[in-house]
Amino acid sequence: MRPKVMECLGELYSRLDESGMINLLDFSMNAMATKLGQLLLPNRFKQFLPKRDPKATKFFVDFIRHIISERRQNPDLKPDDFIQLLMDAEMDITNLVADGLSSVGNRRSWDKQLAENEMIAQGFLFLVATYGGTALMLAFSIYEMAVNEDIQRRLYDELKGAIDSETGEIPDHVLARLPYLEGVISETLRRYTGTIPLARYCTQDCKLGDTGIIVKAGQQIEISVHAIHHSDLNYQDPFKYDPDRFMPDRKHLIKPYTYLQFGAGPRHCVGMRFALFEIKLALASLILRYRFLRCFKTDVPIRYKRFIHQTHPCRVIVNVNKRDLLN
Numbered sequence: 390m391r392p393k394v395m396e397c398l399g400e401l402y403s404r405l406d407e408s409g410m411i412n413l414l415d416f417s418m419n420a421m422a423t424k425l426g427q428l429l430l431p432n433r434f435k436q437f438l439p440k441r442d443p444k445a446t447k448f449f450v451d452f453i454r455h456i457i458s459e460r461r462q463n464p465d466l467k468p469d470d471f472i473q474l475l476m477d478a479e480m481d482i483t484n485l486v487a488d489g490l491s492s493v494g495n496r497r498s499w500d501k502q503l504a505e506n507e508m509i510a511q512g513f514l515f516l517v518a519t520y521g522g523t524a525l526m527l528a529f530s531i532y533e534m535a536v537n538e539d540i541q542r543r544l545y546d547e548l549k550g551a552i553d554s555e556t557g558e559i560p561d562h563v564l565a566r567l568p569y570l571e572g573v574i575s576e577t578l579r580r581y582t583g584t585i586p587l588a589r590y591c592t593q594d595c596k597l598g599d600t601g602i603i604v605k606a607g608q609q610i611e612i613s614v615h616a617i618h619h620s621d622l623n624y625q626d627p628f629k630y631d632p633d634r635f636m637p638d639r640k641h642l643i644k645p646y647t648y649l650q651f652g653a654g655p656r657h658c659v660g661m662r663f664a665l666f667e668i669k670l671a672l673a674s675l676i677l678r679y680r681f682l683r684c685f686k687t688d689v690p691i692r693y694k695r696f697i698h699q700t701h702p703c704r705v706i707v708n709v710n711k712r713d714l715l716n
């Protein structure tokens with residue numbers, strides 16, 4: 390993963406304008422999220438989508454098509470990955486017609502299989518929901534570092550102190566357990582609920598404690614993670630960015646099910662550990678090499694735009710100074 394992070398750093402540096410400012414959203418996956426919305430949302434919601442970037446869209450659609458066509462040409466190679474799972478579920482229309490399964494009566498036997506466009510949409514969704522969410526959280530973390538210099542300094546000191554003197558790098562097992570880095574990322578995930586609301590389908594009537602509310606079987610409910618993360622019943626001074634909430638001496642005060650950025654229960658995010666480590670690695674590499682500062686274009690507080698339920702910022706602009714250290 391380290392070479393990938395270095396690639397990203399190169400990209401970050403190339404996006405700096407002459408004044409040293411960068412819009413962190415250019416660095417994320419807006420374009421892909423927009424395309425996904427164009428593909429999947431009903432027309433009345435499409436007006437809220439930002440203008441899409443056809444080049445980025447084309448790149449990802451062509452990329453997924455290319456993988457699919459390569460694998461069709463080499464059917465014996467069956468890598469154990471996401472695209473292969475989608476391909477295994479692909480609908481073979483030729484056989485369906487030949488077998489007479491296209492009739493309405495037999496529809497249920499094949500209507501769960503995927504057409505190629507659906508495979509591409511799923512591939513897109515996987516990228517947007519995984520890397521998109523990760524990139525957005527990285528952008529918010531850097532924003533908070535720029536507007537809270539004391540927090541950035543504390544994080545920098547922790548990271549610098551963790552560098553191995555022989556290798557000049559932070560060993561992965563150490564990076565995974567740095568308490569303040571963990572606090573910064575957890576607080577970013579609490580404060581900026583980038584994901585859409587959690588949804589659950591109720592299978593049997595449920596009485597919700599002594600609230601008098603009954604959720605009936607068959608009803609679908611949405612759980613607003615943003616409201617739970619910003620209720621003062623759950624967090625003191627909830628709109629304050631405070632990584633100390635997640636430090637080892639205070640972490641136990643967080644009530645169960647009030648921190649839901651990765652969901653909860655058997656369907657919680659399967660990529661959580663991967664995403665957390667990826668953000669840690671990227672943030673640590675960035676903070677050790679660059680100092681992020683508030684500039685005249687930095688929005689404080691952040692301005693949001695309407696975007697399929699997400700807390701999606703209009704822009705996240707900060708100033709970047711290269712540090713001449715690491716020694």
Ligand code: HEM
Pocket residue numbers: 518519520522523526583584587588649650651652653654655656657658659660661663664
């Ligand atoms: C900061 C980054 C991420 C956030 C905030 C996030 C958040 C979430 C949330 C809230 C859910 C729904 C959980 C629920 O309903 O209880 C979810 C599901 C899921 N996530 Fe993530 N995720 C992130 C990154 C990733 C990554 C990197 C991957 C894969 C590499 C991933 C793969 C998945 C999958 C496959 C599901 C569906 C799980 C299921 O339905 O059983 N996520 N994620």
